[in-house]
Amino acid sequence: MKPLTTEFFSRPTLVVAEELIGKALVREIDAGGRLVGRIVETEAYLEDDPASHAWGVRDKSTGEVQRRRRGAILFGPPGRAYIYLNYGVYWLLNVVTEPEGEAGAVLIRAVEPLEGLRFMRDHRPEGKRRDLTNGPGKLTQAFDIDDRFQLHLLTEPPLFLGEPVQDEDLPVATSSRIGISKGREHSWRFFVPGNDWVSPSKPGRPGRVRRKGEG
DNA sequence: ACGAGGATGCTCT
DNA sequence: GAGCATCCTCGTG
Numbered sequence: 001m002k003p004l005t006t007e008f009f010s011r012p013t014l015v016v017a018e019e020l021i022g023k024a025l026v027r028e029i030d031a032g033g034r035l036v037g038r039i040v041e042t043e044a045y046l047e048d049d050p051a052s053h054a055w056g057v058r059d060k061s062t063g064e065v066q067r068r069r070r071g072a073i074l075f076g077p078p079g080r081a082y083i084y085l086n087y088g089v090y091w092l093l094n095v096v097t098e099p100e101g102e103a104g105a106v107l108i109r110a111v112e113p114l115e116g117l118r119f120m121r122d123h124r125p126e127g128k129r130r131d132l133t134n135g136p137g138k139l140t141q142a143f144d145i146d147d148r149f150q151l152h153l154l155t156e157p158p159l160f161l162g163e164p165v166q167d168e169d170l171p172v173a174t175s176s177r178i179g180i181s182k183g184r185e186h187s188w189r190f191f192v193p194g195n196d197w198v199s200p201s202k203p204g205r206p207g208r209v210r211r212k213g214e215g
Numbered sequence: 216a217c218g219a220g221g222a223t224g225c226t227c228t
Numbered sequence: 229g230a231g232c233a234t235c236c237t238c239g240t241g
Contacts, residue, residue, distance in 0.1 A: 043233070051233070057227090068226070088224030090234050107233060128236075137234045179233050201234085219239080228230080 001026055001036070003160040006153075009078035013097040013104035017044035018190050020095075020161065022170045025111050027143045028158035035119055035143055037111030037133055038164055041191040041198050043177045045074075045094070047103035051183035053084070054103035073151065074103040081152045081159070083145070090137030091146045095154050095161065109136045109178075109189075112197040114165075119144075135199040170195075176203045 001024055009016055020042050027035040045052035054074040056067035073082045074096055082094040082105050097104035111133045113120055120142035121129040133139040140146065145159065154161050173193040176184045178201045191198045 045233075053226095053233085066227095070226075084233090085223090085225065087222080087232065087234055089222065092233060094233085109233085125236085131235095135234070177233070181232085199234095216241085217239100219237105221237090222235095224232105226231090 001162045001165065003155045003157075003162045004079075006077070006079040006155055009095060009097050009154075010099050011097065013044045013046050013106060014188065016095075016097045016104075017042045017106045017188070018172055020106055020108075021172050021190055021192060022164055022168065024114075024162045024164045025108060025139075025143070026157075026160050026162050027116075027145070029116070029119060029144070033116055033119065035116035036114040037139065037143070038114055039108060039110075039161075040112050040170075040195045041108075041110035041189070043107040043109055043190070044097075044188040045105045045107065046188070047074075047098070049183055049186075051177065051180040052103065052105070053082075054105075071103065074105050076100060076151075079153055079155050081149045081154050083140075083147050083150050085147070086137065091140040092136045093140050093145055093149075107136060108139065110134050110191070110197050110199045111139050112195065113142070134197045135201070178203050 020039050023039050025037045054071040056065040077100045078096050080096045086092050093108045094105040113133050120132045123144050132142050170192050174187040175189045177189045
C-alpha cells in the first residue's frame with residue numbers, strides 16, 4: 001500500500017478530487033493493525049468558491065477581503081489534513097491541494113471498508129454498525145479520526161492516502177455538492193455510481209437552496 | 216421509503 | 229445571534 005506523494009496533491013483541486021476515487025485511505029492503529037477503505041466519494045472546494053472555508057468576504061468600508069482564520073490552512077502546503085468539526089458534532093476530513101499559496105481542498109465523503117471492519121464497528125454507535133463509512137462524519141468515526149490529525153501529512157503513516165491494492169478503473173460520476181447553500185451550480189462532487197458505500201444524501205438541484213419551511 | 220427536526224460547538228457577524 | 233461541507237430518530241405512508 002504505497003502512499004501518494006505531495007506532488008499528487010500539488011495539482012488542480014478538481015483533478016485531485018476525481019483521481020482520489022479508487023485510492024485507499026489507510027490508518028495504522030496502535031494495536032498493530034490497520035484500517036483500509038477505498039474512496040468512493042469526494043468533493044472539491046476551490047479557492048474561488050463561496051462554499052469553501054478559503055472564501056473571503058469583502059469589508060464594506062475598507063473594500064479589503066477578509067478571509068476566515070481557519071481558511072489559512074487551505075493556502076498552505078499540499079497533502080496535509082484539514083479537519084474541522086461540523087455542526088458541533090462530526091469531524092470532517094479534507095486533504096489540502098494546489099501548490100502552497102493557492103487554496104484548495106478535497107473532502108473525503110465516503111469509503112468502502114476493506115480492512116479493520118471490527119475496529120470500525122466498535123467506533124460507530126451501537127445499533128448503527130452497518131452504515132460504517134458511507135458519509136463524511138461516519139467514516140471519521142469509524143477510522144477514529146479527529147483533530148489529533150490536524151495538519152498531519154497524509155503521505156505518511158499513521159494516516160495516509162495510498163494506491164489501492166488493485167488499481168481498478170472505477171467509473172466516476174459527478175453531481176453538485178451536498179449540504180451546501182452557496183456554490184450549488186458547480187458539479188464538484190465525484191462518486192462511483194451504483195456503489196453501495198456512496199453516502200445516501202442526495203444533492204439538491206443545482207441553483208436551488210432548500211431551506212426550512214420551503215418547498 | 217422518505218421527510219422533518221433536533222443535537223451540539225465553533226466561527227464569524 | 230446566525231449559520232453551518234452531518235447524522236440520527238421518529239413521524240407518516
